[in-house]
Amino acid sequence: MGNMPDAADTDGLTVGQVSKRLGVTVRALHHWDEVGLARPSLRTAAGYRLYTAGDLERLHRVVVYRELGLGLDRIRDVLEDPAADVPGALRAQRAQVDERIDRLQRLGAGLDRMIDAQEHGLLLTTEQQAAVFGPQWNPDWPARARQLYGGTTQWTQYAERSASRGPEEWRAVAEAVACLERALGDAMDAGVEPGSPEANRLVERHREVFASYFPLTRRMQVCLGRMYEADPGFAAHYDGIRAGLAAWFRRIVDADARAHGIDPDTASWR
């Protein structure tokens, strides 16, 4: 029962004592003093702030309303304006809170979509995938693609696009791809020569269509052409359209690249 460090019967508490009592920082008290929201009625000769019981009363009200998320200006109104519409201000604040919750929930839903896209590469159900991509589609492909390419910049960009695509959009992409592949097959059949304007137009068109997945530079396209030929799965796909299409495609891509000053034999993905 010795003299307590912060006796309640003195006529004022210092900032540190108040800060402990109310659970706010000293800086906050300084700030509220600066802006005139809650000032101590006393100062010691040395300039120390001294908060009286009445000041504590007011500070406590400030803390209460701050915990409700009101801005300092609004709190000032509530504390000082006897005509302040406190219930109105509270309801307005409530409405704002609901709004912000809504926005955050939509934001969370968007994040979930994007995370899903990053993890699965495709946001369609197996049935939707079958309906959109046709019978030759293998639902394991996205997972396999992620295993191979997950973590690359291109996978990230692909996922960004996937997140904003529904069945409709995917159908349009699949249609464009199918249309291009038909055109490639027809051109090869028609004897279009690598390096010819027609071949180069097709190469250009391939880059544009492929941009549905991610932006493709000409160098990357060269690598892609070589992979289409070398990878058994891709080769089988293209040669299934026309025998030799994979090799022919590589040749028209290489020719187009050369025409743009790129050596296809040394071109790298990045």
Added chain:
Amino acid sequence: MGNMPDAADTDGLTVGQVSKRLGVTVRALHHWDEVGLARPSLRTAAGYRLYTAGDLERLHRVVVYRELGLGLDRIRDVLEDPAADVPGALRAQRAQVDERIDRLQRLGAGLDRMIDAQEHGLLLTTEQQAAVFGPQWNPDWPARARQLYGGTTQWTQYAERSASRGPEEWRAVAEAVACLERALGDAMDAGVEPGSPEANRLVERHREVFASYFPLTRRMQVCLGRMYEADPGFAAHYDGIRAGLAAWFRRIVDADARAHGIDPDTASWR
């Protein structure tokens, strides 16, 4: 098919055109340029920013991630660091969003409590009220009090306190009030004179107990004393404790006020 105002085939779009296409403000584009997040690759001779197709690509990605709530620094990482853990960043963001939703929901609950307190004055069910305040309690009183005093500073302060009180706390308040009233009755019976130290101590104690509702100045206490005597409801309550207690209470309050330099006949509530 005339020349469009923002032809897509020119080699750059100005800030205004980009702003319309992407739905962001011109200032945001300036800002992203300033901080180096997304700069135009071209400028006209006059200094106009010109965004190329590639720039638009990058801008679009910025917009996407900004809509997911990522900070500009994090977006920069995602766009530029090929080793950036994009799914990780997204999940961290998701966790933050959930946290913020939680905080907002708690905040909303607090607001609801406070609004309720402002509107009803008491957050207890009718049964709880009966259990806490005893059989002579009338559940219409809070509503009536709000009709009379709603909108005053004191009602607001009373509501603030009510919002943070449960049945326990109300029981303590009711107990303190009952105890005080017993003491008042006993003192009157014992012939305590208005103006005596004992009477003044009781007046002081009344102010302290009453502070459970809202802070009471001595002037306000004087008005209260007069109302206790004049209002039939209050008078009946106090005279029900002891015949003449309302009038005696007014007299001890008046005397205490006079002893503190207040003229009870001209004292006003505010």
Added chain:
DNA sequence: CTTGACCCTCACGTCGCGTGAGGCCGGAGG
């Protein structure tokens, strides 16, 4: 040549403090 729409670069304001920097005050110990 003028007009009006568009563009530029500063540069301060927002909101509620956090975080030092530099220095004074006050009580305890040597």
Added chain:
DNA sequence: CCTCCGGCCTCACGCGACGTGAGGGTCAAG
């Protein structure tokens, strides 16, 4: 007496993502 340490003071900048002018060039059309 001096010193030390913890607490207090007053500046004053920083944060995050721009909003909002001020003051002044630029461009296409009438």
